[in-house]
Amino acid sequence: MKVAGLSTLPPGRRATVSERLGGPLLLLAAVALTIFLLLPLGALLLGAVRDDAGAFSLARFAEFAATPGMATAVWNTLWVAVVVTAITVPLAFVYAYAIERACLPLRGLWRIIGLSALLGPSLVGAIAFIQWFGTQGVLKAWLGETSVYGPVGIVMATVYASFPHALMILVVALATADGRLYEAADALSASRWRKFVTVTLPGARYGLISAALVVFAYSVSEFGIPKVIGGNFPVLAVEIYVQVVGQHNFGRGAVVALLLLLPVLLAFAIDWWVQRRQQAGLSARAVPYRPRPDWRRDLPLLFYCLLLATAMLGILGMAAYTSLVRFWPYNLELSLDHYIYGLAEAGVLDAWLNSLRIAGLTALFGTPSVFFTAWLLEKCQGGPTGLRPLVRALAALPMGVPGLVLGIGYILFFNAPDNPLNGLYQTLAIMVVANIVHYYTACHLTALTALKGIDREFEAVSASLKVSPFVTLWRVTLPVCLPAVLEIARYLFINAMTTVSALVFLYSPATLPASVAILNLDEAGELGPAAAMATLIVLTSAAISLLYSLVTHLLFRRHQAWRQGQR
Template sequence: MHCTKEDVIRAIAIYAVVVFLFVFLVCPLCTLFVKAFQNKEGAFVGFAQFIKYFQSKSLIQSISHTFFIAIMSTIISVTLAFFFSYALSRKNVPCKRLFQYIGMIPIFAPTMLLGIALIYLFGNKGIFTALGLQVALYGKVGIIIAESIYCFPVATTILMVAFSAADNRLYEAAETMGTSTLRKMMTITIPNVKYGLISALFVAFTYSFTDFGAPSVVGGNYNVLATDVYKQVVGQQNFNMGAVVGIILLFPAVLSFVVDRITNQKQSAAINSKSVPYQIKPDKKSDALATAFCICITLVMVVFFAVALFASLIKLWPYNLTFTISNYDLTKVASGSGFTAFKNSILISLITAVLGTIVTFVGAYMIEKNQKFGASRKTAYFLSITPLAIPGTVIGLSFIMFFNASQFNIPFLEGYVLQNPFHGIYGTIWIIVLANMIHFYSVPFSTAMTSLKRLDKEFETVSESLAVPFYRTLRKVTLPLCLPAICEMWVYFFVNSLVTVSAVVFLASPTAPIASVIIVSMEGAGQTAPAVAMCMLLLFINLLVRLLYEGIKVYWNKKKRVGVSRG
């Protein structure tokens, strides 16, 4: 069989992606699973660690706490997101884009900020507490409120897409038959968005089930699995028990992933070429109620972040409300490592965004536009969507266990060891970059796949018939057409890498501190105002990056419309 230069390049590209995902996804996860079935000395003990875990009342209590928090947060966040998305999609609400953008703000902030803002509002010296509104903040109530706000934007994004897929013909037929508004909601609207609703429920459940940031701030003595695994690994250096908790955290996430994949496929199948876009009809009463609801939601968001901003600009809450910007002097916080941590976080996010975008796009291109190496393409696709099912906490755990080991014992070959060639990056920023790339890999990969699927396959066919190398077509045609999607991928990697804590809390070290982990330490040490200031800086940077991207997108769309009109 003749092998051309292009085949060699294709093979190198697809195998490089497979090797990358195998080494930095499969190998760490295998290490985590092996640790769960070993004792501290490395001897195989079967399910002894699991039995020990489930015999501990406090640890069993953590599981019940985690499920309770996740269920309550999911119900609250998805219910609010459902009506918020419905109002923006189906009612004449003014300033829709503004409401939507404000509702998305929690995505751009560390989850610790939500917990800290709650303390300023409902803590012992909080604003509403001083006004007589008593809330048992520390414990399940505080975590549920913080997680509900954290999950709200994610659920809203999913439901907005679901509502956009409505077929107006069904509503016209219902109106012709005199169907009431409530019945239309129950028989048309909810069945139409049921797959999106199920997806939102499972995604919100996974987010709240595995989050570390909010419970670490307002959890108090109310233990959940995410904080338990941190205490086991960082506090007690019990990696084996940490691996057990990591596997327990993995099960709900995997279930959520499977359901999400099934519902997404069914939702896509429900949209056809004959569908008519939904037409919003004026209704003063319902439009006014929808607007009022959107105002209430956005006011809550504004109050949360306005209070946090105010707290970062005063000397000492609530005793000295003098204006100051000293909290933003990062050189004087966290024992002088605040500025280094902040600088590292930006650097890590930039590197993650660049490398992550390149790797995911190349992987998606080789899977979608390459007709050769079928087995490798299927393997690459499976590995590419797998990170979506793995919580950040589990990725962080698996990374610390894999990279911390200088060598591995080879099973059944006593006395033989395998040296770990990647041990050298432990304790550096590169282990955090790799963890972020794996943690956030699947969503940008899906974005790239969607963008590539929209391109006409004739581009590759014509290029082949004219003997034009595929990499030239990629550079001249594919990349320019996919540029908006590539920018979206870059922004996604950057924004999430800057504020994530669940994966990197295990990987940050004194030699490579990062902002999100330093914030947890500062808040725990009582340096709340500087912690808020650092949170706000991260939020401002993410908002600035997103606004720049939105501005570029508007420019592209305007340029495209001008090109079409001239054509």
């Protein structure tokens, strides 16, 4: 049988319309990523190497080097990041080990508590540590003469905030182990310690490296924590804020931003390079490792988890408690005053609604853009040569760009009077776009993993059946990848809800988001309403996470017939 309509094709036609759309659409994605990522970063670079008259000069760097205190800020940023990494990674490793490699009761609960810091802005930890160890703190005596306002507080709050990031990576690294290696070690009667050193650690080494680099980069680029709890301790991230918001010195801000970008970009470049060598760590023949109960290992680990979980709940709980206490520490009566005052006077409600709007729009527009671009990249052909590597590089780049740096780039690029996109500046739209770009990489990787997981011949089969690739995307690829799509939406929503760094330069009074409002309330000394706002954000994120779990649960139940063997 001949295909209907084939004879009517114009002689020059070599592909169907939908087959030819892939290239141009991917080009569109590349253009969008260029405008909203590459050009702002370029503007940042230009801003740093041009003097006030617009001529090329390295004067700003010289000026920066001569500014008193700058060298201290650089040094502080680095040593704090190293200390944070050295504390967080071992803490998270043992916690992940307890979850994945021991037989603990309530594993799911320990995991959720371990990740709970993700639900709120990083400021939550800072506020809670002030309440615990600050001037009027409950446990002030624990620190002796040392003040929490400064490196001690920054390290504590950053460890708390970066802990879940390290935990996620290490849980994955420890979850996939080849049981046969342990059986072989047992057969050779290797000691517990020997097994740990020769099998467990090497198996998790890429995870450990990755976690260390992620935590290091997190600490370097973290801005809210040193702002709130750092006192007069100078670090680079706060320095940018001071230069840009306090002194309106964009050029100097750009120079500091470049300095911040350097170590973070370097960390992620190393991580990328290390991960590439990791391939084929686990062969298809591997037998998953199943730990057997052993109280000598499980009991100490259970105690450890209990201790850390208590501490983390204590931090989160303190923020919530602060929001409910009438006047810390003199009147500990519980009330909703801060919420009522905040909602009525301090604009808490507006900020919260703004945040909901931003987070909702980020998830709504970000999820399809990310997934569709990943699909074009992975499953379609066409477009000029070099386009695919370019899009891949653009998608990987945001991981190495701190939010503050992206924010400054956006100011310099979109606020320029001769930029036709100038109208976007200080709108809700630009904040949504900044969020999507800022969190692009993680979402892109999630989409890519899901797309690589399905049969790579689906597109070939549909082409042979004369079905458009877009129909197959809609009827097959999207339903199969739905869990990943939901995961991306949740990730974008929660991060857009809690982020401070990229948005702190982009909001206008009308679009002030909740997370930034915390910062402003704290600056005004309104710790109660700030805590109320933080609690509100945590509750919103928790509700979204719960909704996500519910939807995926229902989805898997409904698709039980065909999702067998998946997940």
